[in-house]
Each structure stands twice: as C-alpha cells, then as structure tokens.
Amino acid sequence: MDFTISNRIQTIVDMIQEFVEAELIPLEPDFLAKDFRELLPVLREKQEMVKKMELWAPNFPVECGGMGLSLLEHGLVSEALGRSPLGHYVFWCQAPDAGNVEILHDHGTEEQKQRYLNPLVMGEIRSCFAMTEVDMPGSNPVMLETTAVKDGADYVINGHKWYTTAADGADFAIAMAVTNPEASTYRQASMIIVPTNTPGFNLVRNIPVMGHEGSDYFSHAEILFEGCRVPQKNLLGPEGHGFVIAQDRLGPGRIHHCMRWLGIGQRALELMCKRANERVISPDGRTLGSQQTIQNWIAESTAELHAARLLTLNSAWQIDNYGAAAARDSISTIKFMVANTMNQIVDRALQVHGGLGMTDDTILAFFYRHERAARIYDGADEVHKSSVAKRILRKLSKS
Ligand SMILES: Cc1cc2nc3c(=O)[nH]c(=O)nc-3n(C[C@H](O)[C@H](O)[C@H](O)COP(=O)(O)OP(=O)(O)OC[C@H]3O[C@@H](n4cnc5c(N)ncnc54)[C@H](O)[C@@H]3O)c2cc1C
Numbered sequence: 333m334d335f336t337i338s339n340r341i342q343t344i345v346d347m348i349q350e351f352v353e354a355e356l357i358p359l360e361p362d363f364l365a366k367d368f369r370e371l372l373p374v375l376r377e378k379q380e381m382v383k384k385m386e387l388w389a390p391n392f393p394v395e396c397g398g399m400g401l402s403l404l405e406h407g408l409v410s411e412a413l414g415r416s417p418l419g420h421y422v423f424w425c426q427a428p429d430a431g432n433v434e435i436l437h438d439h440g441t442e443e444q445k446q447r448y449l450n451p452l453v454m455g456e457i458r459s460c461f462a463m464t465e466v467d468m469p470g471s472n473p474v475m476l477e478t479t480a481v482k483d484g485a486d487y488v489i490n491g492h493k494w495y496t497t498a499a500d501g502a503d504f505a506i507a508m509a510v511t512n513p514e515a516s517t518y519r520q521a522s523m524i525i526v527p528t529n530t531p532g533f534n535l536v537r538n539i540p541v542m543g544h545e546g547s548d549y550f551s552h553a554e555i556l557f558e559g560c561r562v563p564q565k566n567l568l569g570p571e572g573h574g575f576v577i578a579q580d581r582l583g584p585g586r587i588h589h590c591m592r593w594l595g596i597g598q599r600a601l602e603l604m605c606k607r608a609n610e611r612v613i614s615p616d617g618r619t620l621g622s623q624q625t626i627q628n629w630i631a632e633s634t635a636e637l638h639a640a641r642l643l644t645l646n647s648a649w650q651i652d653n654y655g656a657a658a659a660r661d662s663i664s665t666i667k668f669m670v671a672n673t674m675n676q677i678v679d680r681a682l683q684v685h686g687g688l689g690m691t692d693d694t695i696l697a698f699f700y701r702h703e704r705a706a707r708i709y710d711g712a713d714e715v716h717k718s719s720v721a722k723r724i725l726r727k728l729s730k731s
Contacts, residue, residue, distance in 0.1 A: 333649050335642075341405050348387060348412040348423070355381070356416040363418060364692040368550040369501075378422045379455060389424045389453055391588070392433050396445075396453045403584055404648040407591040411641070414595020417698065421549055424453075428461040428497055430588060431581040432506055435523070439569035439577055448504055448525060457503035462496040462526075462555055463578070470495075471715050473508075474517050474575070478557060480509035480524055482564065487511070487524055489532070489560040495709075499553035500538055500546075502528055507557070512572045521574035525566040532560030542701035583656030583663055586710055590644045590666045593674035593706055594637060596699055600674075601633045603694060604681035611684075620684060629680040640666070640673045661723060664716040671706035671713065678703060 337345075355378055362371060382388050391406040392398025401409060406425070413419030420426040429452060436449040451457045464470040468477055478491020489509050499505060504527045511522040526533055538551040545551065569577050608621035608630065620626050644666050650659035678699045682689035689696050707713045 333646065335404075335645050335649070337408065341401075341408060344387065344390075345408050345412050347385065348409060348419075349415075351382070351385070351387075352412060352416050352419050356418045356422060359418060360416065360695055364695070364698055368546060368548045372548065375418065375422060378418075379424065382423050387423060388455075389433075391425050391430060391584075392453050393437055396433075396437065396449060398433075398453060402648075403587055403652050404645060407587055407645055407648045410588055410591035411595040411598065414592035415599040417550075417695070417702070419595070420592060424455050425588070426498075426549070427585065427588065429459050431585045432459045432461060434584065435506070435568065435577050435581050438580060439523075439573075441565070443565065444525060444568065451503075458498060458501060458549065460496045460499040460502040460505045460528075460553070462493040462499070462505045463508040464493060464495045466492045466494045466554065471712055473578070474520070476508060476510050476521055478507070478509040479513075480507075480511045480522065482511075483561070486561045486563055487566070489524065489526065489557040489562065491557045492555075493557070494539060494552070494554040496553045496555050498549045498551065499528065499535055499555060500551045501548040504528060505533070505555070506568060508574050508578070509557075511567075515572050518575045519572040522571050523568040523574045523577055524562060525568055526557075526560060526562050530560055530562055532558045534558060542704070544701070579656065582710060583651055583659065586663050586667050587644060587648045587651065589706065589710060590640070590647075590670040593670050593703065594641050594644065596703060597633070597637050597640070597674040597677040600678045600681035600696060600699060601630070601637060603696060604633070604677075604684045605630060607681075607684050607688075626684060629684070633677045633680060636673045637677065640670045644670060661720050664711070664720045667711055668707070668713040668716045674703060674706060 359371065359374065389398035390401045390409045394400035413423055433449065433452055436444060440449055452459055463473060465477055468475045478489065478493065480487040480489045489507060491509060496505065504525055507524050507526050508521050509524055510520050512520050534556040536554040536556050538545040538547065538553055541552055608626050609619055611620040613620055647659055647662040647666050650662055678696060682696045682700050685694060685696060688694060691697060
C-alpha cells in the first residue's frame with residue numbers, strides 16, 4: 333500500500349490546519365464557558381467561510397454538495413479537524429450526521445433524499461441516530477425493546493432510547509426499532525426516519541455526561557417514543573435490514589472517529605511539549621522537559637501516535653480498496669487501540685500541566701472528560717478485542 337499524500341490533499345490539510353488554528357482554537361474559551369447555543373451565530377459565520385473556501389463537507393459525495401474525498405483522504409483531513417472540538421462541526425462532517433448522510437445516500441428513496449439528505453448536506457438541518465436503549469445492552473444491539481408496529485399506512489413506535497447524540501435541535505432522528513420480531517435475529521430491526529416534531533417523540537432530557545449536560549449539537553439525549561406515528565414510507569432501506577445498514581455506517585464511522593482522536597492526541601502532545609519547555613521547576617532554571625519521566629512520555633506518545641496513525645490509514649485504505657467487511661479485524665483493532673492511545677496521551681498531557689490541567693484554562697480537561705467515552709461508544713473496547721481474538725483463534729484452529 334502507498335500512503336503518499338497527493339499535493340491536492342496536502343494543500344487541503346494545510347488550509348484546514350491554518351483555519352483551525354486561526355479561527356476555531358480562539359473560540360475555545362467561549363466554547364468551554366458558555367452554552368453551545370450562544371456560539372451558533374459565530375459558528376455559522378465560520379461555516380460560511382468554509383463553504384467559500386470550498387472545503388465544505390469533505391467526506392460527502394460530490395453530487396450532493398460535498399468534496400467527495402476517499403476514506404483515506406478524509407482520514408487525513410479528520411485528524412487536522414480533530415485538533416479542536418469545533419473542527420468537524422464547522423466543516424460539516426460531524427457524527428452522527430456524517431453517518432446519517434452515508435446511509436441516506438446509499439439507502440434512501442428519492443423522496444427521502446429530497447426531504448432529508450439534501451438539506452442535511454447543506455447544513456440547513458441536523459440529525460441524530462437513536463439505537464441505544466436505557467434498559468438493553470448497547471454492546472449486544474440485537475437486544476432491542478423498541479418496536480415499530482404497522483397500523484394502516486403508518487408505523488407506531490414505542491421505546492426508550494438514550495445517548496441519542498445531538499437530538500437537541502435535530503430535525504429528524506434515524507431510529508432503530510423491531511419491525512419483524514419473528515424473523516432471524518439480525519433481520520428483526522429496521523431503520524425508520526422520525527421527524528423530531530412528530531407527536532410521541534419525547535426528548536426527556538439532555539443527559540449530564542461527566543458533569544455537563546450540554547445543549548444543541550453538543551449533547552446526548554434520552555428519548556421516549558410513545559405511540560410515535562410516522563408514515564411507512566419513512567422506512568430506510570428494506571424492512572428488517574436495520575443491522576445490515578448499521579454495519580455500512582459503522583466501518584467508515586470508526587475511521588472518522590479514530591482520525592479525530594489522533595488529532596486530539598497530537599494537540600495534547602504539543603500542549604505537553606509546550607508546557608514541558610516553559611515550566612521552570614527549579615531555581616537554576618531547569619524546566620519540566622529536563623526530567624526523564626516527562627521525556628519518556630513525550631517520546632512514547634510520539635511513537636504511539638505514529639503507530640496509531642499508520643494503522644488507521646491502513647484500515648481506511650483497506651476499506652477504500654476491499655470494502656468494510658474485508659477490513660473488519662483492522663477496524664476493530666484501531667477502534668480500541670487508538671481510543672486508548674488518545675486517552676493515555678491526554679492523561680499524560682494533563683498530568684504535565686499539574687493543577688492547570690484540571691482547569692478549563694486549557695482544552696485538556698475537556699478532552700479528558702469527553703473523550704473517555706471513546707472506549708465505550710461504537711463498540712466498547714472489550715467487545716472489539718473479543719471479536720478480533722475469536723476470529724484469530726478460529727483461523728488458527730483450522731491451520
Ligand atoms: C458519548 C456517547 C455518545 C453516544 N452516542 C450514541 C448515539 O448517537 N446513538 C446511539 O444509539 N448510541 C450512542 N451511544 C451509546 C453507545 O453506543 C453505548 O453506550 C455502547 O454501545 C455500550 O452500550 P451500553 O452503554 O448499553 O453498555 P453495556 O452493553 O451495558 O456494556 C457495559 C460494559 O460492559 C462491558 N461489556 C459489554 N459486553 C461485553 C463483552 N461481550 N465482553 C466483555 N465485556 C463486555 C464493556 O466494558 C461495556 O463498556 C453513545 C454513548 C456515549 C457514551
């Protein structure tokens with residue numbers, strides 16, 4: 333495989349890096365101190381700038397208004413954007429909208445594309461994805477209690493979801509619900525588009541996560557579907573194909589997350605180095621960076637980030653060339669490996685900052701709080717490790 337970066341992509345990555353540095357990082361103190369909604373006007377201005385630079389929606393297909401980058405190319409862009417928590421949102425390639433665009437593009441009807449996909453790609457509306465349930469194990473998503481029962485020309489949905497990221501302010505949800513309880517395990521559930529203003533779509537609360545309930549895009553909601561009635565034409569893809577479509581969504585989505593985490597890891601490493609160079613710890617002028625423990629952390633973090641980046645690019649390359657199914661083990665491996673690498677580096681960087689690291693005067697405490705979840709969502713570490721190990725054991729038992 334060849335990871336040579338073309339001049340075009342290098343130029344794009346450089347432009348994005350400059351933009352993040354000049355336009356988004358200066359907004360972070362407000363991002364940390366204020367309600368996210370208060371930032372929306374200034375973020376819209378930044379989004380207009382991104383559109384003018386023709387860097388809007390880097391991973392979305394060209395025919396619906398994106399840049400149409402390959403997964404490998406988008407991986408590189410995603411790392412540059414990941415340096416700031418605002419990056420993906422301002423360039424419009426944030427989860428869960430990015431995944432919803434992909435599945436609407438691949439599985440939506442013409443009517444669904446007109447009504448939901450086109451305005452979503454243009455940034456006129458937002459969406460969310462409601463699969464995980466309060467009383468069921470998200471780690472085994474075939475265990476769903478939410479049902480969608482046919483009644484006349486409609487589905488009537490009942491169920492209790494949570495962790496529906498960005499539901500607050502979203503125009504529609506893609507909900508996973510059991511439509512075919514008699515079918516085989518993986519054919520029981522379907523994806524259904526539910527406009528959030530439908531009666532019976534009840535946003536109970538934004539869940540406080542690590543002490544912060546957030547708002548609008550930066551929030552995770554608990555949703556109660558109570559007799560929520562939507563037309564059957566809101567079914568996305570064939571009935572009973574919810575898990576098949578979910579698989580399409582999760583492979584590339586994990587590359588996006590991993591590359592974003594690499595951007596976070598790289599920023600944390602740079603903050604660690606800056607602090608190590610500047611913090612004087614003895615009267616003779618020695619700095620933190622003169623201490624071997626800190627040097628070890630810097631060297632180890634650099635090596636770990638580089639290894640994680642190469643593994644992630646390799647997975648993206650496999651998906652681009654052979655499809656997500658062929659890259660299954662690779663995707664699972666990077667999912668737990670990169671999440672832990674990023675968490676470890678953020679932890680070291682915070683430690684190097686001492687008391688300052690615990691404050692919101694740097695972005696590190698935000699990363700520490702919010703990115704801990706990387707080891708849980710899109711498959712917990714243990715589940716990915718177990719599935720990789722099982723396949724290796726099966727393969728070796730045959731040889
Ligand atoms: C910040 C955040 C955002 C999220 N966004 C969304 C979203 O937008 N939409 C959505 O539908 N969901 C979302 N989720 C939910 C997420 O996908 C689930 O939390 C995840 O799948 C785990 O499910 P669970 O919480 O029910 O944990 P459980 O399934 O109860 O598992 C709990 C723990 O048990 C362990 N475990 C589970 N299974 C095994 C096993 N087989 N072997 C060993 N150990 C195991 C793991 O350590 C796991 O963390 C989000 C979660 C978070 C934290």
